[in-house]
Amino acid sequence: MHGFANPARFLRIARWATPLCLLLGVALAALSMGWGVFFGPADALQGDTVRIVYLHVPTAWLGMGGWSTIAIASFCEIVWRHPLAGMAARAAALPGAVFAAICLITGSIWGRPAWGTWWVWDGRLTSMLVLFFLYCGYMALDAAARGQGQGAGQGQSRMTALFGLVGAVNIPVIHYSVTWWNSLHQPPSITMGKSAMAAAFLWPLLVAVLGYSLIFGGVVLARMRTILADEQAEARLRRKAMRASSDAEGW
Amino acid sequence: MNKATGIKAKHQRLVLVAIALVALVGAGLLATWALRNQASYFYVPADILANPPEADRAVRLGGMVERDSMKNAADGVTVEFIVTDGKARVPVRFAGIRPALFVEGSGVVAEGHLGSNGTFVADNLLAKHDEKYVPREMQNMTTDEARKAVAQTK
Numbered sequence: 001m002h003g004f005a006n007p008a009r010f011l012r013i014a015r016w017a018t019p020l021c022l023l024l025g026v027a028l029a030a031l032s033m034g035w036g037v038f039f040g041p042a043d044a045l046q047g048d049t050v051r052i053v054y055l056h057v058p059t060a061w062l063g064m065g066g067w068s069t070i071a072i073a074s075f076c077e078i079v080w081r082h083p084l085a086g087m088a089a090r091a092a093a094l095p096g097a098v099f100a101a102i103c104l105i106t107g108s109i110w111g112r113p114a115w116g117t118w119w120v121w122d123g124r125l126t127s128m129l130v131l132f133f134l135y136c137g138y139m140a141l142d143a144a145a146r147g148q149g150q151g152a153g154q155g156q157s158r159m160t161a162l163f164g165l166v167g168a169v170n171i172p173v174i175h176y177s178v179t180w181w182n183s184l185h186q187p188p189s190i191t192m193g194k195s196a197m198a199a200a201f202l203w204p205l206l207v208a209v210l211g212y213s214l215i216f217g218g219v220v221l222a223r224m225r226t227i228l229a230d231e232q233a234e235a236r237l238r239r240k241a242m243r244a245s246s247d248a249e250g251w
Numbered sequence: 252m253n254k255a256t257g258i259k260a261k262h263q264r265l266v267l268v269a270i271a272l273v274a275l276v277g278a279g280l281l282a283t284w285a286l287r288n289q290a291s292y293f294y295v296p297a298d299i300l301a302n303p304p305e306a307d308r309a310v311r312l313g314g315m316v317e318r319d320s321m322k323n324a325a326d327g328v329t330v331e332f333i334v335t336d337g338k339a340r341v342p343v344r345f346a347g348i349r350p351a352l353f354v355e356g357s358g359v360v361a362e363g364h365l366g367s368n369g370t371f372v373a374d375n376l377l378a379k380h381d382e383k384y385v386p387r388e389m390q391n392m393t394t395d396e397a398r399k400a401v402a403q404t405k
Contacts, residue, residue, distance in 0.1 A: 041386030045352060050384060079265045115377045116350030122292035165272070169279040180283060182291040182313055184360055189382040197384040 005082045007228055014221045021218030028211030029058075036204040043201075049113045052106050054204055058212040060103040063131060064171050065216065066096020070138065071168035074161040084224075086155025089164055090142055091223035095216050097135035104128060115184055123177035124185035127170060134167045154231040293360050296339035304365055312341060312371050313360040313379065321355050334359060334371070345373040352378035 036054040043050035073089035076082055107125070108118045119125065138160065145157035156164070178187045189197045190205075197205070283290070293313030294304075304310045312334055320333035329346040332355075343361050353359060358379030363372045 044385045044387045045354075045357070045380060053384070075268065078268055080261055114350075114352055114380060116353075116375075117377055120292065120377065123290050165268070166275060169275060173279070173283060176283075177290075180287060180290075182293050182295065184292055184313075184377055184379055186380055186382045189384060196382045198386055200386050201384045 005080075005084050007084060010084060011225065011228060014225050018218055018221040018225065021214045021221060025211050025214030025216075025218055028207055029215060030211075032204045032208035032211055035207070036201075040204055041198075041200050046114055049110065050201070052110045053201065054208045056103060056106040056110060057205060058209045059099045059106065060128070061209060062212055062216050063096060063100030063103045063128070064174060065213070066092050066099060067131060067134065067164075067167060067171055069220070070096065070164040071171075074156065074164035077155055077161050078158070078165070083155040086161065087224050087227045088220065089156055089161065090154075091220045091227060093135055093139050093142065094223070095219040097132060097139065099212075099216065100128065100132040100135060104132060117184075120184050122183040122185060123181040124174065124183050127174040127177050131170055131174060134170060138163055138167065154227045295336040296334055296341040297336055299341055299365065299371070300339045306367055307364050309362070309364055311360055311362050312343065312373075313358070314341075316353070316355050316357060316359050318355045331370075334361065341371050342369070343371045343373055345376055347375070349376055350378040352380055357381075 032054055037051050040051065042048045069092040070089045073085045073092070076085035077089065104125075107128075111120075112118050141163055142156060142160045145160050175188075177183060178185050189195060190202070195202050293311035296312065296314050299310075299312055314334040314336045317333040317335045317340065322331045324330065326346075329344065330349065331342065331344050333340050333342050335341075343363075344366075345361065345363075353376055358381065360377040360379050361371060361373035362375040362377070366372050
């Protein structure tokens with residue numbers, strides 16, 4: 001694992017892994033969407049409304065997966081001081097927030113016909129909204145710390161990393177909110193090795209999850225490459241400025 | 252760093268972060284445990300009968316709509332039905348537009364208050380569906396029949 005913390009090696013792998021993840025991800029996401037929406041069956045109770053599941057569930061999982069990435073990367077940065085881990089955490093924040101937002105929006109659109117309401121303050125919906133706000137807070141904190149020149153190289157500041165770690169408390173709360181408390185949202189359909197979902201829904205959904213996960217991975221890799229390129233550009237500018245000032249002294 | 256004890260700085264950080272995480276998870280679990288009553292979205296019929304809320308206090312009642320309990324009134328908008336959680340039953344009256352998924356044998360959350368005669372008067376109904384997703388063609392089949400039907404199409 002430590003071998004991948006070398007930025008040069010990371011860049012060599014990311015150079016071909018980024019377009020591969022993005023292209024494959026978009027293809028699989030489009031395939032699952034076409035499969036589920038045009039060829040898949042309608043639900044016995046909900047009818048065609050159920051087809052939004054192929055967008056809602058993958059984005060919900062990746063909204064949570066994004067914060068899990070931030071938390072694990074922050075842990076690695078705090079303990080082992082790997083700047084690349086900090087960059088991964090920073091890179092995962094925006095796509096995670098976008099996925100959480102899509103999950104909330106599609107959930108609201110689904111809630112109107114299925115439950116009869118756009119929004120309720122039950123445990124699942126509220127904790128998912130909190131996750132979205134946590135992403136906003138994380139990005140604001142990261143930008144503020146960066147503006148003050150904190151954070152080694154392009155990693156996170158210590159405060160940002162701790163925030164990423166502490167915010168992970170919300171992830172199990174989201175997952176168990178439908179088990180611990182009475183909620184309008186139904187319990188999970190897919191749990192370890194079991195599915196209350198017929199195979200005709202499950203297969204396109206799994207393809208969708210794989211596709212959106214690849215898109216998420218591709219976006220994180222692309223953003224990490226941008227962060228590394230920024231760092232190199234800044235270092236080059238610093239060297240240039242230093243050389244210019246030493247030349248001036250020579251005169 | 253800590254040469255006196257021979258512990259590497261990264262191991263020290265690992266232990267500190269691990270202890271902090273355990274404390275954090277413990278605090279989170281205690282908080283959610285303390286919230287277990289307040290964070291629930293509705294009362295089930297057994298809760299309502301055990302601790303009846305004061306009349307006119309707005310509460311939510313959730314449970315299954317008992318089969319064959321739905322009675323439509325002559326005015327066309329009022330419906331009466333029984334909400335059950337398997338342990339207790341509460342009659343509910345509602346006048347208004349019902350959600351499409353509101354059917355007998357399915358889940359419902361009724362917003363309203365408990366009337367003095369023990370009937371729950373709902374101002375709004377929300378349909379609560381379960382976690383099962385089944386295609387229309389397979390809904391009346393048992394698992395074995397469904398499996399045979401799937402095998403035939405291959």
